[in-house]
Each structure stands twice: as C-alpha cells, then as structure tokens.
Amino acid sequence: MKKNIRIQEPVSTGTGSRFFFITKLFTSVRTTITLLFLLAVCAIVGTVIPQGELVQAHGASGPSFANRLVLILDLNNVYRSWWFTSLLVLLAANIMGCLLKRAPLIIEEWKGTTKKSSFSLTFTDHRSVDSLRSILTESVRGVLRCNPETTDSENASVLKWERHRIYLLGFPLIHIAIIIILIGGLIGVFFGFRGHVQIKVNETSSSYALLSTGEIRNLPFTIAVDGFTLTRYPTGEPKEFRSDVRLLNNGKEELKGSILVNHPLTFQGISLYQSDYRVVGISRITLSVANEKGETETFSINPMEPFSLKDYPVEIKIRGFDPGSTQRGAGIELVVMEKDQKPVTLRLYENDAHPVKAGPVKLSFRGHEPTYATGLQVGYDPGSRVVWIGSIMLIVGFIFTLFTNLQRLQIQLVRDRSETRITVSGRSKRMRKEFRESIESAVKTALEQPR
Amino acid sequence: MTSVDLNSYLTFGYLGWIIAYLITALSGRTAQSARHALFWLLVTLFIVHTGSIGLRWAESYWMGIGHAPLSNLYESLIFFAWTILLALILVWKRFGSDMIVFVGMPLVFIVMASTFLIDSQIRPLIPALQSNWLVAHVLTCFLGYAGFAVSFVAALLLLLVRAWPSASALFPKKTTLDEIVYRSILVGFPLLSLGIITGAAWADHAWGAYWSWDPKETWSLITWLVYAGFLHARLTRGWSGGRTAILSVIGFAAVMFTYFGVNYLPGLHSYF
Numbered sequence: 228m229k230k231n232i233r234i235q236e237p238v239s240t241g242t243g244s245r246f247f248f249i250t251k252l253f254t255s256v257r258t259t260i261t262l263l264f265l266l267a268v269c270a271i272v273g274t275v276i277p278q279g280e281l282v283q284a285h286g287a288s289g290p291s292f293a294n295r296l297v298l299i300l301d302l303n304n305v306y307r308s309w310w311f312t313s314l315l316v317l318l319a320a321n322i323m324g325c326l327l328k329r330a331p332l333i334i335e336e337w338k339g340t341t342k343k344s345s346f347s348l349t350f351t352d353h354r355s356v357d358s359l360r361s362i363l364t365e366s367v368r369g370v371l372r373c374n375p376e377t378t379d380s381e382n383a384s385v386l387k388w389e390r391h392r393i394y395l396l397g398f399p400l401i402h403i404a405i406i407i408i409l410i411g412g413l414i415g416v417f418f419g420f421r422g423h424v425q426i427k428v429n430e431t432s433s434s435y436a437l438l439s440t441g442e443i444r445n446l447p448f449t450i451a452v453d454g455f456t457l458t459r460y461p462t463g464e465p466k467e468f469r470s471d472v473r474l475l476n477n478g479k480e481e482l483k484g485s486i487l488v489n490h491p492l493t494f495q496g497i498s499l500y501q502s503d504y505r506v507v508g509i510s511r512i513t514l515s516v517a518n519e520k521g522e523t524e525t526f527s528i529n530p531m532e533p534f535s536l537k538d539y540p541v542e543i544k545i546r547g548f549d550p551g552s553t554q555r556g557a558g559i560e561l562v563v564m565e566k567d568q569k570p571v572t573l574r575l576y577e578n579d580a581h582p583v584k585a586g587p588v589k590l591s592f593r594g595h596e597p598t599y600a601t602g603l604q605v606g607y608d609p610g611s612r613v614v615w616i617g618s619i620m621l622i623v624g625f626i627f628t629l630f631t632n633l634q635r636l637q638i639q640l641v642r643d644r645s646e647t648r649i650t651v652s653g654r655s656k657r658m659r660k661e662f663r664e665s666i667e668s669a670v671k672t673a674l675e676q677p678r
Numbered sequence: 679m680t681s682v683d684l685n686s687y688l689t690f691g692y693l694g695w696i697i698a699y700l701i702t703a704l705s706g707r708t709a710q711s712a713r714h715a716l717f718w719l720l721v722t723l724f725i726v727h728t729g730s731i732g733l734r735w736a737e738s739y740w741m742g743i744g745h746a747p748l749s750n751l752y753e754s755l756i757f758f759a760w761t762i763l764l765a766l767i768l769v770w771k772r773f774g775s776d777m778i779v780f781v782g783m784p785l786v787f788i789v790m791a792s793t794f795l796i797d798s799q800i801r802p803l804i805p806a807l808q809s810n811w812l813v814a815h816v817l818t819c820f821l822g823y824a825g826f827a828v829s830f831v832a833a834l835l836l837l838l839v840r841a842w843p844s845a846s847a848l849f850p851k852k853t854t855l856d857e858i859v860y861r862s863i864l865v866g867f868p869l870l871s872l873g874i875i876t877g878a879a880w881a882d883h884a885w886g887a888y889w890s891w892d893p894k895e896t897w898s899l900i901t902w903l904v905y906a907g908f909l910h911a912r913l914t915r916g917w918s919g920g921r922t923a924i925l926s927v928i929g930f931a932a933v934m935f936t937y938f939g940v941n942y943l944p945g946l947h948s949y950f
Contacts, residue, residue, distance in 0.1 A: 256914040257915065260907050260911050260915065263904075263906050263907040263910065264903070264907050266903050267904055267907070270900050270903070271900060273891065273896060274893045274896050274897065306891045306896075412889070421886065421887060460743065460802040462801070464801065464802055464804060466805065467805055488805035488806055489806070489809040489884045491883065491886065500884070500885060501805075502885075605886075608887070608888075611882060618875045618878070621871060622868075622872060625871065625872075629865075
C-alpha cells in the first residue's frame, strides 16, 4: 500500500507548470465546490427549458439564433448533452483526485503513526506510576469505554486508548460511492434501454419502441396478454391496473404472471412495468328494449354481429363506438333496419336519461364491456445494480461518519525523583471540544480523589 | 372529533404559543420557570400533533382504505409541520436556544394554516402510491427538510445579527447560531440522500427507471448539490458565518421549490 502512495508524490511536485496546474485542479476541493454549484445551475436549465422536444433546424428564413443555440448546446436534452455529461465526468475525476491525494493521510491515521493531536495536557502527582496507572485506567474507561494498551518500562508507563477507527472509512466510502453511482449511470446510458409496447388483450408482441427515438426493436421473447383489468374504488378512483401475461419463447411458455403498478415482472434481465392502458373497442354491449306496452327487456349482445328483435321485424347493427369523450358517457352508433323501411342511424349514450325511439320500440344503451390494450414499459439497465451498490456504500459511509468518531488518547507516566509527570494527549476527529472537556474532567477527578 | 378538526385546533395552538412567548419576553419574565413552562407547552402540542397523525391513520382504516397519512399535499404538510416542530424541540434541548424556536414557530404555523386552503379529505391510495417505499421515502425526505428548515431559521437570525450588531444582545451568540446552521445541515444532508435513494429505488420498481430527470427528481438533486457544496465549503475551505448562512438560505429556497414550485412544472410527482 505504502509503495503505491510513494509513486504519487513525484506527480504532485510536477515536471512542468501546466502539468502541475492540472494535477492541482483535479486534487483541489475548490474545484469540487465549483463543480457542485455549476452542476446545480446547469440542472436548473433543464427544468426551465422544455426537454425532449424537437427543434426546427431550418425555418422559412433559416435557423434563428435561439434555435441554433438550443441545437448546439442540446438545450432540449440537457441531461444527456455533451457539456452536462462532461461536468459529471469532471466531478468523478476530481473526487478521484481528492481521494488519492488524501489516501496517504487516511492510511497514516489508520495505522496511528501520525503525531498530530487535538490537545495536550500535563500534570504532576506524588503517587507512583503503578497506582496512577490503575486510577487513570479506571476513570478513562468511564469516558471511552475500553481498556488501554499499556507499555511499561522502568519508572515509566505509556497508556494508549483507541476507539472507532472505522470512522476513517466513512470519508472514502462516501466519495467512492458517488463515483460508483456515476459509473452505474454511464453503464445504463450505454448498455441499457427503455421502451414501450402496447398490446391488445388476447394478442401478442415481441417488439417494442425505444422511448428515446421511437425505433422499433425486437425482444428476446414474446409477450402474450391474456387479460387486462381495471378495478376502481367505490369513489371512482382507480385502485388497480393489472395485466395478466405469459412470456413465450418459440411458442413455449416460459413464465406466467401479472404485471401491476409497483409490481413489475422480470424475465431474462428485462423488466416489464404497467405503464398505461387504452380502450380499443368493446366486447359486449347491454341494450334495453321497451315495446309499445311499456314492457322492458335487457339484452347483452356481441357488437360484431347483427341483432334481431324478437317480436318485430327489426335488425340492429352496431356501426361505431366512442369510449366516452363527453359527459354523456360512452356512446354507440347503430343502424336500425326495419322491414320495408329506410335504415335509420341512431346514437345512444350510456348516461342519457331517456330512451331513443327506433321504429316500433325504444332503445337504451345500458352498458358495455370494453376491450383494452395494455401499455407496458420495457426496461433493461445493467447499471442499476452498480447504482444500488454505490447507494448502499453511501449510506454506510454516512453512518460511519455521523455515528462513530475516531478518538485516540495517550497518557504517559514518567517517574522523576519524588514526582510522577503525567502527559495526556488526545486526538478526536469530531466533537473535539467535547472530547477534550470530558477527558480533562475525568483525569482531574481521578487525580483529585484521596487515596 | 376528526383529525382535521384536531389539526385546526393545533394551528391555533401554535399561534397561541407564539403569542405566549411574546408576552413572556415583553414582560421581561425570562425566569427559568417561564421558559420551562413554554417548553413543556410545546412538547404537549407536539404530542397532540403526533396523536392527530395517528388518528388520521386510524380513520383511513375505519373508512376501509387504510394507508399511512403521507399520500397527498394535505397530509404531507401536516407531517412537514410535525418534523419541523420535532427539529425545533431537539435544537432547544441541544443548544438551549429558545429564540431559534420562537423564530421557527411561525414557519410551523404557516405550514399548518396553509392546510386550511386545500382538500383535507382522506382519499384511497392510487396504484402508483401503493408501495412500501412510500413511508420510507416520505419520512426520510421530510426529516431532511426539517433539518434544512432549522438551519434556514438560524441562518436568518445570524444574518440579522450581522446586519444589526447593536441588536445582538437580544439574540443567541453568533457562534451558537453558526453551529446550528451547520449541524442541522449535517443531519439533514444524509437524510435527504437517503430520501433520494429510497425515491430512486421506488421509481425503479414502479416506472422501470431509477432516475428519469423528472422536475422533482432534478430539483431534489439541485438541493443536494447546494448542500453538498455547503458542507465542502465549510469543512475544507473554512467557510463560516455569513457566507454559509447565505448558502443555507439558498439551499432552503431550493427545498421549497422542490416541494411546492415543481407542482407548476409537468412531471411524475403530480399527486403531491
């Protein structure tokens, strides 16, 4: 480990001034701070200018200045633009540089070879080294909750305490985590894809359209949709969207399951998510027919086939369907063909209060069963696992940094004729003032207590 | 009594507390006993507030659509007020500064009062919110926001003291304020990070992408970048006092925009 670090040193002394400048730029926290604020400002741009919209490159009088600027700087696609990505790569490089620069210090601190201390106190006492050692060990245990490592020699003793060395891992963990998350993001951009596919119930599909370009691509399997159900709460709000699917490989069923919002289905690394749905037609229609005597009968019919009334020479054909764009609800257009009469076209709506006259009878549209097409999102991202590893490292790093604290304490006892000289030196990475105060009071009370 | 009624009473309770504090301060009764009484009054209000959130949770189960009360703007505001209050009480205990609490309480009051303007009905959970990630995500984000809110209040006070040094006798010491500005962000930042991570995990589960640059996600990242900048400036460049206070104010503006402003931009967090 140490050899690696030695190699770093000639780099920082530098051979040329430009090289030295670049090295300094990449190992400076000032660069980090500048990049952080710069990224924040640039990220705002993308939330102000509409993203993902196509910009007309050639207007009637050539491209305008604003349009040209949008195109050159990718302002309609900020987060994938060359300059935003460069900033992220620079940030990763800068964090790496800072880490490498600080690594030797962290290792030194880990080994305890550093001579730095947060505070140093000296006392003198008439008691012997042996008795002071036991008194001080006891009282410091009250603060640090651990036993010292003791080195004895003639007329002298050195007590060393060390606590929470793991604290030192927090800083590198957090910063390596950020680099890993950025790498995971890049892997996703280069090797992952996101697409969308719309499949009618009882139909299959083995391709999808890329979200970014709309390009059609093939899946390594076929999705067969067996059903789509939309459940609502009594208040009318949607409760559940569910697609029942089978995944086929060369006609053979490989996996059967349901896809719900928040419950994706994953096969061969590719995940399928419930994204949207569309009403594409109707499978059954419920009509009620009232005759001249006021008797009403309700029928459920297949919209594809013509339908004849029982007691009258009337045939009805459904010509069109409107899934419900107005307050009148879903609507159907039908042709009523009475024998020896001209055909009549009628429109019925589900929410209409009054039935519509059709020859000798009156018709009402009572209800329908829609046929759906389900919209599925198709996603594959080999980088996401890398991002999760980075995220876990980040959380662990924060826990180490916030809930642990490296504390080192050394008490040296030296017998000098009739007195013992006591030197207390301590080092704490956080809460230095509190650490010094608690140690100082522990040592003082121990020394003041009568024999 | 429903939880909505209880929240209305609490709003007036907070206003009452602010007035009580003013009266005690103006009458010159800075005695320990008066401060003690105010502290316990605030803790009592906090307990009632906690009970109100619990009651709303129970009410949703009585309606047969049980879910954690963190599912719409009304519920999130009530919870936001609760987290700020929690943070203020902790600051009072830790730093012994009741002035910060007094300056922070109007924020709690405004957040509570703003709920009068919006729909307070308990609604069933739409499919997109039916996930165990909901509680983890909202909890961590808002606890982080509370830390930033307290830092913002301390930063305002610090800037005020710097602008009028003659009034400094009324306020806590500058070093104490500076400590609060920094320490609240030190707590808020990891919580916000955790909030973003749980949000990303949830998005990955629900939408198939852990990050889609939706305005809310982007603004939470902007907030994160500002506070990351704050911490690096403070810890490695030795920034403190006025400069970090201004950064804390900018950061909290970003928090507010992430919470409210984004609703005016199109995006996936439209139900919040």
